[in-house]
Amino acid sequence: MPPQRRPEATLERALRERHVLVVCGSGGVGKTTTAAALAQHAARGGRNVLVCTIDPSRRLATSLGLNRLSGKPRAIDLSGRRTKSPRGALWAMVLDVKSTFDALVERHTPDAAARKRILDNRFYRHVSAALAGSHEYMAMEKLLELSADPQWDLVVLDTPPTRHALDFLEAPDRLMDFLDTSVLRWFLKPYFAAGRLTLKVATRTGALAVRLADRILGLEFLQDLSEFFLAFEGMYDGFKERATRVHALLRDPASGFVLVAAPAPLALEEALYFHRRLTEKEMPFLAVVVNRVHPDPGRGAAATRGHRRARVPPALASKLVETFREQQTLARVERRAVARLEVDAKETPILVPEFEQDVHDLKGLALFAETILPAARAASNRVRAGAP
């Protein structure tokens, strides 16, 4: 195995050169913040960057110091008092599942009547917008659309938490499975295509499945469902083609995956699992970012041997020792967990220390990028040196 390049440099280069960056990881690890920080860094470096979150809660907006983001890309003002004015531009948006789905239907339906049949279908109307699985399907669709737009040099995609993020990688396949005509022909079509309720289905298991579905779901719903599937049938090839392109896009050398984790043992276990899956699927993996690593208060401190005893009131001294020990324990637990990542995944993670303040505005995002990326640090130093 070739010696690993420094992950910071790999990431830095990806931000300059790649076209799609997928930021993934389990919940609560600072994925959205990381995505936004990397995106603003690339924008400051001169690229036109769009960062898109598919998380239904609007964390990205908070990260950017805004109250709301909409389904349309919105320009973010990067100029600040202490920062050099950016050479590129940063845009941000939240995935709008319903309108993405509608647009997809519009693109693939042959005529207005077919379009209306789907858009008016009760099953479609309720299920397309609200349910968890749709987010992943539509995220993939949106990513494909955005990546094809020449306006963006780089699209940074923030994803839902790990177990969902895996769904998200598999979303195109699952969509295909769900809409697969052979499944439909087997399952529902013979049942309703004739326009009447008949249980004359090709196979006995098929008949049983239909009877079961009737029992569980009810006839009226089955009718909605089968209409939905019948309407989608003509779109199947279009969908299949999109799914194939999503696969190709995710594996493209111009794409890259950044895995975000927290230093807690459980969170790192999930990160390891996700890393394995990405590698198995031959996705272009870039780096692991471990956020909010607690510093060891004892580290870097001068050796205490030979020091005289400090003059501190005993009550305060014992509280100080307790506080020191607590933080030392925490740092030790985290160090061990991170070490496992290096051993098991053979990845040197980028460690981001816990910040003095929570990162929730542009200044914080710039600081975040400066902390992990050497070039960001250098640029910022130049600005500071040039300031009066």
Added chain:
Amino acid sequence: MLLDDLLSRRLVVLTGKGGVGKSVVGASLALAARARGKRVLLVEVGAPLEAARLLGGPPSKGRVKEALPGLSTVNLDPATVMDEYVRHVVPVDLLARRVLSSPIYRRFFSAAPGLRELMILGKIMVLEEARARLSRRPAWDVIVVDAPATGHGLAFLKVPLVASRAIPVGPVGHNARRVLKLLRDPGRTGLVVVAVPEEMAVVEALEFQRLAADELEVEPAAAVLNACHERRFSDPEEAEVLRLTAEEARGSLEPGVALPAALRAARRQIRRRRLTRLYRGRLKRGLAAPLASLPFLFRETLEREDLELLAERLEAA
């Protein structure tokens, strides 16, 4: 008292952003209910099996297992619950097995949006309604459910609403309406929002409250602020820490503990303590529900006694 009101309901559902320690809060809440003499079931949805591990009980994949006297855990896996449902609907074993082994069933189940969530919530409803065979008294006094993280947590809880609209007739539609009724009944169900003293988690907790009210017509019954850094140094001590820092005081407090390093740790503790106060205030102002705070625990691994400590804190809230 927060628990008096909360535990008067049989079903307690915990929601919150990922990483806020919902499993730990859930296990502590279950212990607190158990300490009140209630028969408790702690339900986890999906893979982690955290509850059983934390409580030292046997992993309870799919089956209700007793972790401690009076406290059982169960891990609900959507596929298992769905299979169980099929066996229930198709009483003939041979036929049921044919359905379960059919690839159509597997594929439909893994792809149909919302079906998993609906199955899990249906199962939870069945547990809530379960009665002992002879005495007819409820099988569980309290059922604590560790629901998936907020963004998806609301999507999770919204499934019965969506399903009841999408499927107007039939058993699934009917059951979706029953689940919805259960979730909306403040006499039976209490939603607990879990957060940590951080910007994103607090924003999300408040957003959850708003969305739950707007879209589900449900108000959270309580909130728990987990991982709080509590006051350790008195005001004069904090001043002393700052003075010693400014003086660049040297020396050691005990072997291996240099004063400057300990001061650094103390300043960090003070900073986190102030942030905790800030976010607790914001949560308190924004939430209509009573709020309990749980301390951040510095441990190599969490033991049951740590959870008992948290349970006592919940009891005192």
